[in-house]
Amino acid sequence: MSLGFEKLSLEPVALHARVQALLATGGRMQMAYAWHAQTDRIEVRYLAAPAPSQPFQVWCCRPDEHTLPSLTTCAPLLGWYEREIHDLYGVCFTDHPQPYPLIADGWMDTTPLIHASGWQRQLHAPHHVPDVHGDDVQLLSFGPVRAGAVESAQFLFHYLGESILHYQPRLFFKHRGMERAFEGRDPLTATTIAERVSGVGSVAHALAYCQAIEDAAGCDVPQRAQQWRAVLAELERLYNHLYYFGHLADTTTLKVGHAEGALLSERAKQLNAHMTGSRFLRNVLTPGGLRRDITMTHDCLNTLYVLRKQVDSYLVELERTTSYLDRLITTGVLTRQVAFDQGATGPVERASGLDRDLRRDHPYAAYRWLKVSVPLADEGDAYARAKVRAAELRASFDLLDTLIPSLTAGPVRAECPLQPGSEGLGWAESPRGSLFYAVHINGDGKLARVKIKSPSFSNWRAFPFTVHRTNMMDYAINQASFGLTIAGCDR
Amino acid sequence: MPLWTLRGLGQGIATTNWPDRPEGDTGQQSGYGMPTIGAEPCHDACRACAEVCPTRAIQLDTRDRLATLDYGRCIACQLCVDACPSGTLQTGAEWAFGVREREDLRWSSNPATRSEHALISHIDASFRGSLHIRHVDAGSCNGCESELQALVNPFYNLHRLGIFFTPSPRAADLLLVTGTVTAAMREPLMATWEAMPEPRRVLACGTCAVCGGVSADTYAGGHGVEGILPVDVWLPGCPPNPAAIIEALLLLLERKPQRIQRGRVHAP
Numbered sequence: 126m127s128l129g130f131e132k133l134s135l136e137p138v139a140l141h142a143r144v145q146a147l148l149a150t151g152g153r154m155q156m157a158y159a160w161h162a163q164t165d166r167i168e169v170r171y172l173a174a175p176a177p178s179q180p181f182q183v184w185c186c187r188p189d190e191h192t193l194p195s196l197t198t199c200a201p202l203l204g205w206y207e208r209e210i211h212d213l214y215g216v217c218f219t220d221h222p223q224p225y226p227l228i229a230d231g232w233m234d235t236t237p238l239i240h241a242s243g244w245q246r247q248l249h250a251p252h253h254v255p256d257v258h259g260d261d262v263q264l265l266s267f268g269p270v271r272a273g274a275v276e277s278a279q280f281l282f283h284y285l286g287e288s289i290l291h292y293q294p295r296l297f298f299k300h301r302g303m304e305r306a307f308e309g310r311d312p313l314t315a316t317t318i319a320e321r322v323s324g325v326g327s328v329a330h331a332l333a334y335c336q337a338i339e340d341a342a343g344c345d346v347p348q349r350a351q352q353w354r355a356v357l358a359e360l361e362r363l364y365n366h367l368y369y370f371g372h373l374a375d376t377t378t379l380k381v382g383h384a385e386g387a388l389l390s391e392r393a394k395q396l397n398a399h400m401t402g403s404r405f406l407r408n409v410l411t412p413g414g415l416r417r418d419i420t421m422t423h424d425c426l427n428t429l430y431v432l433r434k435q436v437d438s439y440l441v442e443l444e445r446t447t448s449y450l451d452r453l454i455t456t457g458v459l460t461r462q463v464a465f466d467q468g469a470t471g472p473v474e475r476a477s478g479l480d481r482d483l484r485r486d487h488p489y490a491a492y493r494w495l496k497v498s499v500p501l502a503d504e505g506d507a508y509a510r511a512k513v514r515a516a517e518l519r520a521s522f523d524l525l526d527t528l529i530p531s532l533t534a535g536p537v538r539a540e541c542p543l544q545p546g547s548e549g550l551g552w553a554e555s556p557r558g559s560l561f562y563a564v565h566i567n568g569d570g571k572l573a574r575v576k577i578k579s580p581s582f583s584n585w586r587a588f589p590f591t592v593h594r595t596n597m598m599d600y601a602i603n604q605a606s607f608g609l610t611i612a613g614c615d616r
Numbered sequence: 617m618p619l620w621t622l623r624g625l626g627q628g629i630a631t632t633n634w635p636d637r638p639e640g641d642t643g644q645q646s647g648y649g650m651p652t653i654g655a656e657p658c659h660d661a662c663r664a665c666a667e668v669c670p671t672r673a674i675q676l677d678t679r680d681r682l683a684t685l686d687y688g689r690c691i692a693c694q695l696c697v698d699a700c701p702s703g704t705l706q707t708g709a710e711w712a713f714g715v716r717e718r719e720d721l722r723w724s725s726n727p728a729t730r731s732e733h734a735l736i737s738h739i740d741a742s743f744r745g746s747l748h749i750r751h752v753d754a755g756s757c758n759g760c761e762s763e764l765q766a767l768v769n770p771f772y773n774l775h776r777l778g779i780f781f782t783p784s785p786r787a788a789d790l791l792l793v794t795g796t797v798t799a800a801m802r803e804p805l806m807a808t809w810e811a812m813p814e815p816r817r818v819l820a821c822g823t824c825a826v827c828g829g830v831s832a833d834t835y836a837g838g839h840g841v842e843g844i845l846p847v848d849v850w851l852p853g854c855p856p857n858p859a860a861i862i863e864a865l866l867l868l869l870e871r872k873p874q875r876i877q878r879g880r881v882h883a884p
Contacts, residue, residue, distance in 0.1 A: 229800070229836060241835040248799035248836055269804045270752050272783035274764035277753040277801055298800045299755045302834030310670070317670050317693040321830050324759025324855065368762075371769075381620035387769035388630050394766070395643055402648035402707075404857060405759055408694050416698060442618045612758040 129487075130181040130550050137186055137193050140171075144199050151176040153465065154196075157206040158576035159214040160565055162187075167214055167237075169193060171203075172550075172561065172578070177486040181550065188216050195221040202468025205586050213239040226251040228297050239305050250279070250298045257283040257291050269298045276611035284597065292592035292600075296585060299615035307575035312338050312543055312564065313412050315572060319562070320407045322577060323613035325368075327403075328354075328361040329555030330562075330577070331410040336489055337562040338412035341549030344541040346490075350414030352532050355491035357406050358553065359521045359528070364393035365556035366518045367436065369608045370443065373511060376605040377452040385439055389432065396428050413541035421529055429529075433522045440515050453508035457591040457603030460505055469587035470580045471558020472517060473607055476502045476509035483554040491528060498523070507606035514608070545570050555580055557608055581613035630770040635777075635862065635872070642859040643771060644711060650690055650852075651697050652708035653723060658682045665696035665705055670830055671823070677725070687713055687879055688721035688826045691854035712875045714851040714864030718842065721826070721850060723879025740815075743789070744869045746778040750788035750812065754805045755798035755837065759855035760822040764794070766858045779865055785811040790868065793845070794855075796824040796831050797838035809845060817848040817868060821861060826852045 135143060144154065155172040162168040171184040186193065195218035197204040207218040208227035214237045218224075230251040232238045238245075250269075257264075268279035279295035303322050307315055319334035320327040332354055339346060346354075371386020394404040400419060401409050409415055443449060459469060464477035474481060482499040484492040500516030502509035548565045558580030567573035588607050592600065634640030658681040665682060666674040673689035674682065674696060682704060696705045715721055753761060767774040768781070782788050785808045797805060809816070820841045823829045831837030841847055851864040866872035875881055 238835055243835070244799065244838060245835045246799055246802070249803075250800040269801070270750075270785075270808050274751045274761055274767075274781055275753070276756070276758055276761055277795075277804065298804070299753070299795065299798055300800065301755050301796055301798055301831035301837040303831055303837075305834040306831045306837065311668075314668055314670065314695055317691065317695060318830050320693075321691070321757045321759070321854070324757040325762050327759075368765075379620065381624040384624065384770050385627075387766070388771060391643070391766055391769045391771045398644065398647035402646065402694075404647060405762075405855075407854075408648070408692075416694075442620070442623065445618050446620070610758050612756060 130183055132183045132185065134185045137189055140184075140186060140194060140196060141199065143184065144196050147173050147175065148200065154200040154203055154468075155181070155559070156561060156576070156578040157203055157210065158563065159210045159216055160574040160576070167191070167216060169210060169216060170563070172563070177481065181487070183550065191215060192217045192219060194219055197222055201466045202583065202586065205582065213237060223253075225253045228300055239302070250295055250300075252295060254281055254293050255291065259285075261285055262290060269295075278611050282597070287596045287598065289592060289595055289597060289600070292589050294585060294589060296611065297615045299611055301616065303616040304575050304577060307572045310572050312566060312570070312572050313541060316411055317408070320405075322616055323579060323581070323610050324405055325365055325610060326361070326555045326557065326560070326579070326613060327405045327407045328357045328410070329553045329560050331407075332358060332490065333551045333553040333560045333562040334564070334575075335410050335412045335551065336553070337549040337551030337564040338543070339541060339549070340551055341547040341564055341566055342412070342541045342543045344413055344539055346414050347536045347539055348533050349418075349535045350537040352491040352528055353415055353419055353537065354410065355495070356525060356528050357401070357409060358490070359524050360393070360397055360400070361406055362517065362521045362556045364390050364397065365608075366514050366521075367393055369514055369605075370439070370511070373453075373602070373605045374443065374449065376601045377449045379446065379449050382443060382446070382449065389436060389439060392428070392432055392435075396425060396432065399428070400425050411538065414536070414538035416538070418537045421532065426529070429525065436518060436522070440518065444515070450508065452599075452602050453511055453606065454506060456507040456599045457595065457606060458504070458506045459587060459591045461503075463590045464505065464587060467587040467590060468583040470583045471555070472510055472513045473558065473584050473587065475500065476513045477505035478503040481559075483552050483559050487552065489553065495524060495527060507603055510606045510608075543570055557581055557610065557613070558583065577616055579613040579616065581610045582616075584609055585614045631773040631776065632771055634859070635866065644857050644859050647711065647857060648692060648694065649708045649711035650687055650692050650713060651685075651694065651705050652710065653682070653685065654704055654706045656703045658704045659702045662701065664699040664701060668695045668699045670695065671827070671832070681725075683725050685723040685879060686721060687723065687876070688718060688850060688852050689823065690852055691823050691829060693854070710875070710881055711853060711857055711860045712863040713853060713856070713860065714849050714867045715874055715876050716849060716867070718847070718850055720874070720877050721852060721879060727878050739868070739870055744871060746780075747790055747865065747869060748780050748782040748788050749790045749792050750782055750785045750808060751792045751794070752805050752808050754793055754795040754801040754825070754841075755831075756795035756822065756824055760794035760824075763855045763858050763861060764792075764821075767861060772858050772862065774862070777862070777866070785809075786813065788812050788816070790817045790819055791845070792819045792821050793825045793841050794821050796828045797841060797844060799836050799838065802838065802844070805844070818845045819849045819851060819864060819868060820847045821851050821864070822856055823852045823854045826850050829854070
């Protein structure tokens with residue numbers, strides 16, 4: 126099964142013109158990464174999405190003496206990818222507007238960091254903040270250990286009274302080198318690693334990884350496995366979006382709304398455990414299909430039916446609560462242009478009017494045979510982001526209603542034999558947006574390189590643009606409305 | 617204008633009566649726990665389980681049969697269970713793996729006899745009723761955070777047990793660590809620990825905090841809190857479910873007995 130992408134080689138001098146031509150025809154860059162095509166030869170790869178429904182393009186480019194032209198000024202979202210490549214592989218990007226480390230600082234060796242042996246204790250999260258000064262301007266440094274049971278990241282605010290002049294998140298405290306953790310492993314069992322990149326995105330990560338391996342192997346996944354994969358992906362969307370509304374209600378000080386959202390998310394997780402043995406739907410997917418068949422019991426169907434009614438009632442109640450709406454409307458506006466340029470994805474970009482969803486535009490698993498509705502909004506504020514997610518929750522229940530009765534009988538796993546030296550690309554529309562896995566198999570049939578493009582990496586880049594020149598009171602609400610994870614971003 | 621309080625009251629009590637009533641709903645009846653070792657003998661020269669284990673939790677003996685299983689390294693991925701041809705390794709239902717000594721997470725086919733010693737009382741009786749937790753994410757996949765946040769949802773309602781999360785380390789009794797302890801998080805973790813008043817305890821929550829988990833061998837992922845902080849309770853699991861975290865917290869407070877000894881269930 127090849128999901129379909131075109132591969133072409135480009136000279137460094139041709140890159141700029143190519144990006145401009147792509148953007149002029151309605152396309153968008155997706156990501157860039159480096160890998161060792163041979164022991165002493167680094168290759169940089171760019172993933173481009175031409176106009177929707179056309180196959181992805183992979184541009185392969187060999188740096189001249191470890192140097193490439195930076196494309197950040199024409200495609201700003203590439204800025205972080207280029208900095209990451211510099212940190213991990215030592216490739217320099219000329220004329221980069223932000224020429225400092227992104228992922229890790231403190232590495233001075235000649236070996237690429239991604240191949241460093243052993244734990245490098247001196248690494249630290251990069252810290253580059255613009256100089257903001259003036260009478261009464263103060264710097265609030267918040268984190269990386271923050272209130273509550275939350276993920277670690279540091280937030281830096283230059284503020285004046287209640288107004289935020291400049292905001293900068295300091296991320297990558299949690300950088301674990303997850304891409305390195307794949308290297309040398311058996312591709313057929315490394316799904317367990319993909320499931321642990323971002324726990325609340327376990328299915329999406331496993332699915333994108335498995336599809337990348339299947340793409341490399343040319344493996345056809347049985348129909349029943351394709352259908353179950355879509356069911357699991359929608360169940361993941363359910364518990365994530367329910368958690369999201371509980372959290373958003375919490376930031377708008379709607380205490381009962383918070384409790385109810387958290388309780389509904391818990392019920393969805395218990396349903397997950399009931400169906401698969403795992404609250405995070407882990408340990409089911411494998412390259413070639415599923416590790417074991419799942420049966421849909423009457424109990425589960427009943428729980429799902431009851432849950433849908435409870436969720437509907439909850440969402441209607443939220444949408445009628447003026448104090449909640451009042452805090453969301455006009456908060457944290459992400460314009461369509463910034464969303465596009467900075468690479469926002471998922472419900473965040475769709476709330477800013479960008480009509481993209483991998484399930485519909487580049488269908489995989491059972492989405493090939495389904496009509497996926499893609500809710501949109503234009504306002505780009507916190508309310509639009511919540512509105513899009515509410516509509517997605519309802520659409521997920523609709524998809525499950527279509528998928529579950531149509532589950533066909535049959536095998537759930539096919540052989541997935543890999544050729545040495547093969548490569549593949551897989552993707553999935555996670556609850557937070559587009560997720561890509563690029564895999565390269567070495568001569569021994571083990572994983573040589575795995576690149577993960579996670580949705581939170583994209584959305585963290587776009588988020589600060591909605592915080593500058595706003596006020597402190599709105600910050601927590603705005604951040605909750607983005608629904609970001611840090612593990613997915615930091616990897 | 618909706619009346620949220622009335623709506624909440626109308627929905628009745630959502631909170632489980634476990635653990636006050638041991639037979640109550642833990643919420644985990646159908647979830648998989650850690651793998652268990654059954655009575656079926658292991659095949660000679662098999663190696664299947666050790667080869668497939670992503671965190672090297674399994675060691676073999678000289679005849680390449682299962683010799684030791686370190687639950688402190690186990691991420692409950694069930695790959696060993698799938699790979700085992702003899703049925704020795706089986707899907708287990710036990711998830712309450714919180715223990716006071718790291719050794720108690722190591723199962724061995726040939727266990728050393730252990731002198732039964734009474735647990736030294738770690739917690740003064742007057743502190744057992746209430747606990748304030750400072751959580752630090754030292755590099756997790758956010759699965760542990762998702763379950764920690766679930767602790768305060770109405771189903772588990774951690775507050776009813778007198779246990780609270782606190783923003784300030786100055787007010788905390790317990791440092792609850794999740795994640796592998798990445799290079800960049802080591803310093804913030806230590807700063808939090810230094811800021812805590814004594815007596816202070818440490819709970820290593822999740823397999824990453826116990827041993828480093830799946831990213832233990834990279835340039836940035838660490839090996840958990842062992843050797844960095846004095847751990848009072850070790851709780852492996854990937855992630856440990858909310859009920860397992862509650863069990864471990866109550867174990868720390870000596871309100872619940874330890875269920876696992878030397879990798880085996882010792883239900884009291």
